[in-house]
Amino acid sequence: xxxxxLAATGLIAGILGALLGIGGGIFLVPALTILFDLPIRVAxxxxxxxxxxxxxxxxxxxxxxxxxxxxxxxxLSLTTxxxxxxxxxxxxxxxxxxxxxxxxxxVFGTAAYTLYKTLSQPKTQGEEKLYTANYTPTNWGLGxxxxxxxGMFSGMLGVGGGFMNVPLMYSLMDIxxxxxTATSNFMVGITAAASVFVYYSRGDLRPLVIxxxxxxxxxxxxxxVFVLRRLSVAWVRGALIGLLILMGIQMLLxxxxx
Amino acid sequence: MTxxxxxxxxxxLTRRHRDRMGDLMRRASIAFSIPGLxxxxxxxxxxxxxxxTQQIPGDPMLPFDALFPLSADPAFIGLLAMSAGIVIxxxxxxxxxFLALWLYVKGADWINAATALGGxxxxxxSSQVGRQ
Numbered sequence: 494x495x496x497x498x499l500a501a502t503g504l505i506a507g508i509l510g511a512l513l514g515i516g517g518g519i520f521l522v523p524a525l526t527i528l529f530d531l532p533i534r535v536a537x538x539x540x541x542x543x544x545x546x547x548x549x550x551x552x553x554x555x556x557x558x559x560x561x562x563x564x565x566x567x568x569l570s571l572t573t574x575x576x577x578x579x580x581x582x583x584x585x586x587x588x589x590x591x592x593x594x595x596x597x598x599x600v601f602g603t604a605a606y607t608l609y610k611t612l613s614q615p616k617t618q619g620e621e622k623l624y625t626a627n628y629t630p631t632n633w634g635l636g637x638x639x640x641x642x643x644g645m646f647s648g649m650l651g652v653g654g655g656f657m658n659v660p661l662m663y664s665l666m667d668i669x670x671x672x673x674t675a676t677s678n679f680m681v682g683i684t685a686a687a688s689v690f691v692y693y694s695r696g697d698l699r700p701l702v703i704x705x706x707x708x709x710x711x712x713x714x715x716x717x718v719f720v721l722r723r724l725s726v727a728w729v730r731g732a733l734i735g736l737l738i739l740m741g742i743q744m745l746l747x748x749x750x751x
Numbered sequence: 752m753t754x755x756x757x758x759x760x761x762x763x764l765t766r767r768h769r770d771r772m773g774d775l776m777r778r779a780s781i782a783f784s785i786p787g788l789x790x791x792x793x794x795x796x797x798x799x800x801x802x803x804t805q806q807i808p809g810d811p812m813l814p815f816d817a818l819f820p821l822s823a824d825p826a827f828i829g830l831l832a833m834s835a836g837i838v839i840x841x842x843x844x845x846x847x848x849f850l851a852l853w854l855y856v857k858g859a860d861w862i863n864a865a866t867a868l869g870g871x872x873x874x875x876x877s878s879q880v881g882r883q
Contacts, residue, residue: 495807496799499807529807531807531808532808535808542837542840542841545840545841545843545844546784546788546840548843548844549780549783549784549787549840549843550780550784552776552777552779552780552843552847553777553780553781553784553785555773555777557770557773557774560773560776560777563772563773563776563851564863564866567848567851567863567866567867567870568866570870570873571866571869571870571873574870574873574874574877575873577877578873578876578877679776679847682843682844682847683844683848683870683874685844686841686842686843686844686845686874687873687874687877688877689841690841693812693841694814696811696812696814697811698811698812698837699807699808699809699810699811699812700791700794700795700798700809700810700812700830700833700834700837701795701798701805701807701808701809701810701833702807702808702809703791703833703837704791704792704794704795704833704836704837705795707788707791707837707840708788708791708792711784711788
C-alpha cells in the first residue's frame with residue numbers, strides 16, 4: 494500500500510510538473526517528508542530522480558513543434574547552474590529564516606510581475622496561444638541575470654529553479670507559455686542531473702522509494718503533456734500564479750517562525 | 752532593449768535544424784527512459800518478492816565497488832536492476848546535451864556548440880563541488 498501511495502504521489506507531482514514546467518520536486522520533497530516520514534536527504538534524492546523522470550516523460554511524448562527550445566534551455570542552464578553553484582556556497586553564510594524571507598519576496602515579485610504583464614496586455618491582440626513557432630526571445634541580458642538569481646535560490650534551498658524560470662521566460666523574455674514550460678522541463682533535468690550523482694555517492698538514493706515514485710512521475714508527466722495541449726493559456730497562467738503565491742506564503746511563514 | 756537569438760546558422764536551415772533536434776531529443780528520451788524504467792520496475796518486483804517484509808526507505812543504491820562478485824541472490828539481483836535503471840535514467844540529461852553539442856557542431860553552429868560544451872563543463876564542475 495505504501496508503494497501504491499508513493500506512485501500516486503509521483504503521478505500528481507508528474508502531472509503538475511509537466512503542466513507548469515517545474516519538474517515536480519517542489520511538491521515531492523514536502524510530500525515525502527511529511528506523508529511518508531522519510532529523511533530530508535532521501536526525499537531530495539528521490540525528488541531529483543523524479544525531476545529527471547518528468548523531464549524524460551515530457552521529452553518522450555512532446556509532439557513535433559511542442560518541445561522545448563533547446564538552444565534557449567542550454568543558454569539559460571549555463572547561468573542557472575552557475576547561480577546554483579554560488580547559491581550552494583552562499584547557503585552556508587545566510588541564516589535559514591533570512592533566506593526564506595528573501596525567497597518569499599522574490600516569489601511574490603515574480604507572481605506580481607506575471608499578473609501585471611497579463612493585465613496590461615491589450616485585449617485587441619486576440620487569444621494568446623500556448624505554442625507558436627514565430628517568437629523572438631527578448632531581454633536576454635536581464636533574463637539571464639535573473640535566471641542566475643533563480644539558480645542561486647535553487648542552490649540555497651535545494652529546489653529546482655523551474656518555478657521561477659517559467660514566469661521569467663514567459664513574462665520577461667516573451668517566450669510563449671507552452672514553449673517556456675517545455676524548455677523549463679528540459680532545464681530542470683539538467684539541474685537535477687548536476688546533483689543526483691552527489692546524492693548517489695552519499696548513499697541517499699533509495700531504490701525502493703525512487704522506483705514507485707519515478708514510475709508514477711513518468712506516467713504523470715506524459716498525462717500532463719496530454720492535458721496541457723487541451724488547456725488555454727489562462728488556466729496554465731492562473732495555476733502558475735496560484736502556485737507562486739502559495740509558495741511565497743509558505744516560505745514567508747517559515748521565515749517568520751525561524 | 753530587444754535582442755534576438757544570436758545564431759550563425761543560415762535562416763532557411765534553422766527550422767529544419769530545430770525539428771531535427773526535437774526528433775533526436777524525443778528518441779533519446781524514449782531510448783533511455785523505457786529501458787531504465789523497465790529495469791527499475793522488474794528489479795523492484797524481484798526485490799519485493801524476495802523479501803518477506805519491505806520497509807521504506809530500504810537499502811541505498813549499489814555503489815560501483817559493490818557490484819563484484821555478482822551474486823545469484825534475488826535481493827541482490829533486484830537491487831542491481833533497480834540501481835542500473837536509475838543510472839540509465841539519470842544519464843539522460845547529460846546524453847541530451849552531448850547530442851545537442853553533436854548536432855550544433857555538425858551544423859557549424861559554433862555559438863550554440865560552445866554553450867552546450869559550457870553546460871557539460873558546468874555539470875562536471877557542479878558534481879565536483881557537491882562531492883567536496
